[in-house]
Amino acid sequence: MLSEQSASTVRATLPAVGAAIGEITERFYARLFAARPELLRDLFNRGNQASGAQKQALAGSIAAFATHLVQHPEQRPDAMLGRIAHKHASLGVAPDHYPIVHEHLFAAIAEVLGEAVTPEVAAAWDEVYWLMANALIAIEKRLYEESGSTERRPWEVVERIEETADVATFRLRPADGGPVRGFRAGQYVSVQVELPDGARQIRQYSLSGASEETVRQFSVKRVAGDGGAPDGEVSNHLHARVRAGDVVHLSEPYGDLVLGDTEDRPLLLASAGIGVTPMVAMLAALAADGHQAPVTVVHGDRSPADHALRTDHEAYAAKLPDASVHLFYERDAEPGTRTGLVDLADVGVAPGTRAYLCGPLPFMRAVRTQLIDKGVAPADIHYEVFGPDLWLARQAG
The missing domain is CATH 2.40.30.10 (Translation factors)
Incomplete structure (x- = not known):
């Protein structure tokens, strides 16, 4: 819980920090990698650094966490923290990384905001950082204990x-x-x-x-x-x-896009491109468990030739007693498949459906909107992002 005094300060300064967060993260990473070049070489994704994706994701997570603290002081954003912690644990992030990040992040904040960073402001944002860091450390510790190893x-x-x-x-x-x-x-x-x-x-x-x-x-x-x-x-x-x-x-397996208690619950598994990979594993698990409730499988790709794991995708679905498969291809669609982007207009979605999405962000946003329009509760729509979670970053922005 954020202290009342810090909450007031964060609420007042959040617009200024939010407006500058992109520049702050730019300075932060420059300082961090100048001081610790081995982190860029062996831990951080150099491609995401070059494209700016990692900077956007960090900025988005900080802004989202701070916003949640001041808007919902009685709740901790466990879903967001859990998603980040799983990513960190798979990379081998350790507790002693957090003071290093703190040092260079707060130096970057001081550089960018200058005299606006009074001792009161610094203390309030320091509290935000350590609330987030300590929560992540605790979750990551539990994940390491459950996996039995922190080593690759x-x-x-x-x-x-x-x-x-x-x-x-x-x-x-x-x-x-x-x-x-x-x-x-x-x-x-x-x-x-x-x-x-x-x-x-x-x-x-x-x-x-x-x-x-x-x-x-x-x-x-x-x-x-x-x-x-x-x-x-x-x-x-x-x-x-x-x-x-x-x-x-x-590493050991991590990730929170996993099947929940699916007994007698309709499911929808929607993917696009290489996002098919977790869906194939889910279908394999459902077939092995004898899942009886309806399962709707939706996939979009550039063409049938680009549809990776298609044989497994369809074979596992065929083992389920009540499954329907809907395939969309931008070109070269075959009989029984559809031409164009994924469109759920003619796809039946049973009441009480729990949905799992994986694919490019525009695809997941479009499918999520269509599912909500069909009556699926937002809390029942789960997603996986390959790489930095720019969905979270853009929602925060």
Whole structure:
């Protein structure tokens, strides 16, 4: 809980801080990486730094947390904190990272806002920071305890499958021959590879296989630079260099886009592009559990040839007793599929449906709006974002 005095100060200064938060985060990262270059090399996503996506996500999370504190002082934004904590835990963020961030973030705030940062203002925002940091530290501690490890483990690629021209599936087993822990359908792992310049970059990929398997499976789309952003370093490295017999390092599974108590509850699983990966794992889990309630499967892609994991996608849905599949392709649509972007106008959505979304932000926003228009409660719509959560950032803005 934010103290009454600090809440008043934060409320009064939030517009000024919010207006400057983009510049503050720009200065923050410049200071942080100048002082600790190894963090950019081995922890932070260099592509997201270059594109500015990570800066937007940090700014959005700070603004959203502070806004929540002053608007809902009796509630903690657990959903937002949980999502961030899962990302942090998969990356191996430790408690001693938070004082480092604090040092450079508050130096950046002082640089940008100057004399407006009085001792009272500094104390109030310091309280905001440590409320958020300590909450994350506590959640991350619990996640590490549940997973049994904070370390990434070496895994050997045992099979590589070319799904489409731009998507490859990697199947791996522990290089040490040890046991494989289960995971919840919809979760992801962090994959660390060593790049030619020696950087050990990390990316998160959803597990796309069945949870009971003794191997891990994830599917990677080759990321091409767009709008001046660089090509994806890790995705292109995996596509170009990693074959059967090679070793990469994986975290334990994390992520909060997981199936809840779905007994007798209608579900809708909507995806676009590589967002299909967690949905395939969810369908596999539902089929294995004998789910009886209706399941609506919706997917959009550029073309049937671009639809990764399509065979698994449709096969797992076919194992369910009450499932309908709706496929939308921007071109080359086949009989039984539809041409164009995903449109739920003619898709039946049962009362009480719980929905799970994964794909590009414009797709998820459009589907969310259509679901709400069809009577789905906002609290029953869950989503996963690959990379920085810019949905949260834009909602905060």
